[in-house]
Amino acid sequence: MSLANGRHFLAIPGPSVMPDRVLNAMHRGAPNIYEGAIVSLVDGLADDLRKVARSKDAGVAIYTCNGHGAWEAAIANLFSKGDRILTLDCGRFAEGWAQTAQGMGVDAQVVMTGDRGPVPPEQLEALLRADKAHEIKAVMVVQVDTASSACNDIPALRRAIDAAGHPALFMVDCIASLGSEPFEFDDWGVDVMVAGSQKGLMTPPGLAFCFVGPKAWEHRGELVSVYWDWRPRIRPEMPYQRFGGTAPTHHLFGLREALDMLLEEGIETAWARHRAMGDAVRAAVAGWSEGMNDGPMEFNVVDPAARSNAVTTILTRGFEPKKLRALCESEMNVTLGIGLGRFAQTSFRIGHMGWLNPPMVMGVLGAVESALEAMEVPHGPGLAAAAQSLGRAMRKAA
Numbered sequence: 001m002s003l004a005n006g007r008h009f010l011a012i013p014g015p016s017v018m019p020d021r022v023l024n025a026m027h028r029g030a031p032n033i034y035e036g037a038i039v040s041l042v043d044g045l046a047d048d049l050r051k052v053a054r055s056k057d058a059g060v061a062i063y064t065c066n067g068h069g070a071w072e073a074a075i076a077n078l079f080s081k082g083d084r085i086l087t088l089d090c091g092r093f094a095e096g097w098a099q100t101a102q103g104m105g106v107d108a109q110v111v112m113t114g115d116r117g118p119v120p121p122e123q124l125e126a127l128l129r130a131d132k133a134h135e136i137k138a139v140m141v142v143q144v145d146t147a148s149s150a151c152n153d154i155p156a157l158r159r160a161i162d163a164a165g166h167p168a169l170f171m172v173d174c175i176a177s178l179g180s181e182p183f184e185f186d187d188w189g190v191d192v193m194v195a196g197s198q199k200g201l202m203t204p205p206g207l208a209f210c211f212v213g214p215k216a217w218e219h220r221g222e223l224v225s226v227y228w229d230w231r232p233r234i235r236p237e238m239p240y241q242r243f244g245g246t247a248p249t250h251h252l253f254g255l256r257e258a259l260d261m262l263l264e265e266g267i268e269t270a271w272a273r274h275r276a277m278g279d280a281v282r283a284a285v286a287g288w289s290e291g292m293n294d295g296p297m298e299f300n301v302v303d304p305a306a307r308s309n310a311v312t313t314i315l316t317r318g319f320e321p322k323k324l325r326a327l328c329e330s331e332m333n334v335t336l337g338i339g340l341g342r343f344a345q346t347s348f349r350i351g352h353m354g355w356l357n358p359p360m361v362m363g364v365l366g367a368v369e370s371a372l373e374a375m376e377v378p379h380g381p382g383l384a385a386a387a388q389s390l391g392r393a394m395r396k397a398a
């Protein structure tokens with residue numbers, strides 16, 4: 001029997017749920033792109049994106065593209081063919097960034113540190129210490145790897161670079177985490193950060209951002225091309241240059257509204273809310289296997305402190321995650337995230353980033369528990385544990 005009715009719910013790790021306010025802000029005619037309101041709107045966007053990334057004066061280049069485009073933009077602006085860079089991967093996404101660099105002729109070395117936990121800072125320090133001639137131009141990592149759902153300790157990785165006394169640029173992919181996980185561009189000494197619109201920033205896919213600190217601004221690779229050059233986008237002589245052509249007007253309207261929502265809530269409150277939602281999901285996952293020797297689920301990320309508040313990757317035992325996802329989608333109108341990489345057949349993911357409240361998260365968890373019931377998979381009390389976790393979070397905040 002299918003119970004699929006009402007609103008479809010997308011619980012994948014991006015695109016996230018689009019707020020009605022954002023969608024409504026986009027529902028209008030095209031504005032004059034040369035002068036008037038859109039020009040000042042764009043100036044405000046850069047200022048507010050800096051607030052979200054916690055930077056006083058990083059340059060913000062906005063591109064009409066997805067996260068892969070921001071990856072390419074950052075590489076094109078900074079490097080020349082043959083430059084050496086180091087990428088530490090704890091899942092899948094940092095390697096993807098490195099492959100983009102390799103495709104452009106950059107000598108990007110990928111060190112896979114394991115897909116069940118974050119990148120160990122000691123390993124980064126050792127790799128940099130071994131580079132006595134300081135040939136490595138940059139270190140690239142992700143904050144949250146969306147495949148493994150590990151959250152890297154960005155300040156610890158910065159300290160590792162400093163402890164090695166290495167001058168490499170520090171480049172961080174926050175596509176899955178900006179607006180969801182605590183992030184401090186200035187205080188953490190990040191040189192370049194890339195982000196996209198469609199995850200924590202609650203805006204449809206199609207915008208991506210490069211945040212450029214002062215040290216990165218001084219670098220200029222030979223790979224840079226007219227369109228990807230971040231200089232005119234950050235310091236335009238004419239508004240038209242900000243986008244290398246026609247501004248993506250409707251995405252900008254949507255982003256304006258999303259940033260208003262985020263700043264009205266307060267960025268630190270949004271981080272705390274994501275922690276509460278992440279805790280609820282984790283309580284459910286733990287609860288489903290509670291009191292069982294080989295329960296139906298296990299966290300992919302082994303260390304509890306390294307589990308992301310934006311997405312959770314869940315390993316399954318004794319049932320097919322494909323069947324669980326199919327049931328949730330066809331019978332209950334909830335789409336869960338697929339497993340990626342090594343765990344493609346034995347895992348699924350729940351996205352919990354962006355515009356979310358307890359009924360949304362509890363609804364997803366309830367659908368998963370109902371699917372376990374429908375499949376007759378033995379399980380512990382996950383949903384009750386999630387409710388207790390949210391209750392505790394509210395008691396603490398009161």
Ligand SMILES: *Cc1c(COP(=O)(O)O)cnc(C)c1O
Nearest residue numbers: 066067068093142146175176196
């Ligand atoms: C989603 C994601 C990307 C890719 O972004 P696209 O917009 O799909 O190109 C890159 N890195 C991370 C960490 C992501 O979560």
